[in-house]
Amino acid sequence: MLAQTVLRFQRRGARAHIRHLLKKQHPADVAKMLMELPVPLRGEMILLAGSPDMQADVLSELDAEVAGRIISMLEPEAVVIRIIEGMSSDDAAALLRTFPEDERARLLGLMRNEESEDVEGLLTYRTDTAGAMMTPDIFSLQEGVTVEEAIRALRDAREAREAETVFYIFVVNALEQLVGVISLRQLVVSNPKARLEDIMEREVVTVDAETDREEVARVVEHYNFIAVPVVDEQRHLLGIITVDDVLDVLREEATEDLLRMSGASDLPQRGTSILARLPGRITWMLTATLVAWVISWIVYGWAPVQGNSSDFVSPLSWLVLLPMLIVISITMAMQAAAVAIGAVTLETIPTDAIWPYFVRETGAGITMAVACGGLSTLGLWVMLGLSVAWPLGLSVASGAAVASVLGSGIPLLLHRFHRDPTELGGVIVMCFAAISSSLCGLLVAHGLQ
């Protein structure tokens, strides 16, 4: 809606109207509006969004890659630098990561030293680590400071926009090592003459700059933190990671699970093209091809090459059986795997209750396999007559049952041994299921002759 109004004003050249309209919006809403505009207009429109600081806030709300493309549209360069300087260091670093090496160095060279140093520091950490996620703009005080002095320091930092998100005050010793934490609320209700070291909480959970971002998300989620401090080996305070960054990680992690389940290998790294990600995906596709070929070998070895259509081991009846057996088994395996992974992810299955869960899940799987086998029999009856249909239906049912057991069994087994249940990936689960259910189904069809 906002986007449509802006577009209407833009067509009429009413730039002042746009400026007035955007001034009253939340940066997150302006960011959302920009995403709905045609790409070439985005650069022009962000310049109408309030002060350079507001523009910086809007860019911070955007995906780094999208923000990078907008930045590269803008000129003159002084404006660009002013906006990047207005961003918090972690967002600026994420943005600059999307630029080629030389362009990045050039932009850093144009920035004020105190800003570019922070950003350059963050760029030294590997992507996906706590170091790359954290913001180094932290409000920390010495342990000897009194409550009264702390409040005065907070007031003096008023102009520093970075400190807007202060909920905790981190307490450091003379060596800048983290020794405690105080919530703003504790500070407010404490005796003004008390020293921070007397009222602070000394047991602070921290993460290391090299900690994987998924581990950071787990820590924040586990303790219901608003923010977690990042320290080096000597417990020097390097930065903090706030819960909103963790929300992004969780969303990306969930997408990663979805992709793994479907054999699309990695999370699409923002900024990498589809072609760059092709190697990971194609590996899974070639694996699936090899598995399909193994199934074909099984079929080739046992295939009836003669017989008439009233015989269930005839070429025609097997041709009709194969699609049903394979499609149903694969669907069954994927479904069982997704349910098991979902249950594990939501922590509804404790590690010691996996066996009963598996037994119940297998019961459900067999029920569905019987239902699918029954429906298959009806379908095949129409085509080939009952005497051919029932053994083929039985073959479908047994193949589906095996697929269900493997589909739920593999992720649960991984969970039992404290591994990530999506670790093997959906294609592997599907492959196991496809091979063993074909084997089982064809054995049944063969055995009944």
Place this chain on the structure above:
Amino acid sequence: MLAQTVLRFQRRGARAHIRHLLKKQHPADVAKMLMELPVPLRGEMILLAGSPDMQADVLSELDAEVAGRIISMLEPEAVVIRIIEGMSSDDAAALLRTFPEDERARLLGLMRNEESEDVEGLLTYRTDTAGAMMTPDIFSLQEGVTVEEAIRALRDAREAREAETVFYIFVVNALEQLVGVISLRQLVVSNPKARLEDIMEREVVTVDAETDREEVARVVEHYNFIAVPVVDEQRHLLGIITVDDVLDVLREEATEDLLRMSGASDLPQRGTSILARLPGRITWMLTATLVAWVISWIVYGWAPVQGNSSDFVSPLSWLVLLPMLIVISITMAMQAAAVAIGAVTLETIPTDAIWPYFVRETGAGITMAVACGGLSTLGLWVMLGLSVAWPLGLSVASGAAVASVLGSGIPLLLHRFHRDPTELGGVIVMCFAAISSSLCGLLVAHGLQ
């Protein structure tokens, strides 16, 4: 590790040791430890975890269903009631939702009135709404109150554990309607004589008690909030929802997507048995069976019933072709769909850039289809000779290409029209892909004869 130590002490009957060990732990860690203990021990062990308030904190960290089972193990009843009263109202309500109606009423009847009223209020909201997620324990003040008085009020509320998570102060008018909000930091740095109405932020984003919890998650994520207030139609302040509850919603929502993709229908409601969820799952399985049957019909209509193995339209070569065609196409469609959904979920594709994305993705899909077709040809060559292998390989490649186009096309089309890209579900995508790729593949095999 904690669980193993506790178990060792428990075997030796060293209850005092356990009590001492648990006293120093964070409630979240004790909760995690309980999940690793055998189910029958959990009730006994939670009673060793510090004061009733600490025990309440531990239960709040657990999944409501698990907590419910622990509570039903405990006695005497007075202890149980004391623990439930110690929980925040939202956690207590979630716990009581897992009990049968009459048992729930009985427990509520035993609780202190001021506690049970809050909980009963929350129980009136539908699950999955903001009302059921919120905590009604809010720190709010009248607009005429001065900063000085506000700080004093905070100090007096020190004993109220609920207010421990205060980061914002909500400002209400004489009618208890929400009129503004002040961050604790703003309060600290303001003139002690100023009135809240002069320094508060008047534009407060709120949610309605009936708002769906996924919408709540979107609001909190969009604005990077720590908490969002819940109001009724007259803007009376009912409660707040904090970001840690939103983390849980996000995790569950992600699992829901995973399940939908695999045709497992709904999110496993905590507390519902596998059998209760069977109807949703079996519907998808029967759909898959019908689709498989349609493919079989196509095969049945075109199937070559004679010919020798050196001919590519012979029963044997089709028997060998079918598994490859189907397994590869399904894998391809699932992969393409997951990548498209992932890209949409992470908001890397703006609505107006869908077409170029689709074109690139189709390019990637065709590349992979050619690779899979090539590998298939090699495999079939071994079995049936080159003159049969290459037309069948071509059939596999064209089927896989169609599957890739549909797999990425369907979710992108849904996104284009502002629908949830997982809406149709993975089974539908897979079914479309399986049918059209079989059709296309068999047409090619047929056409080349």
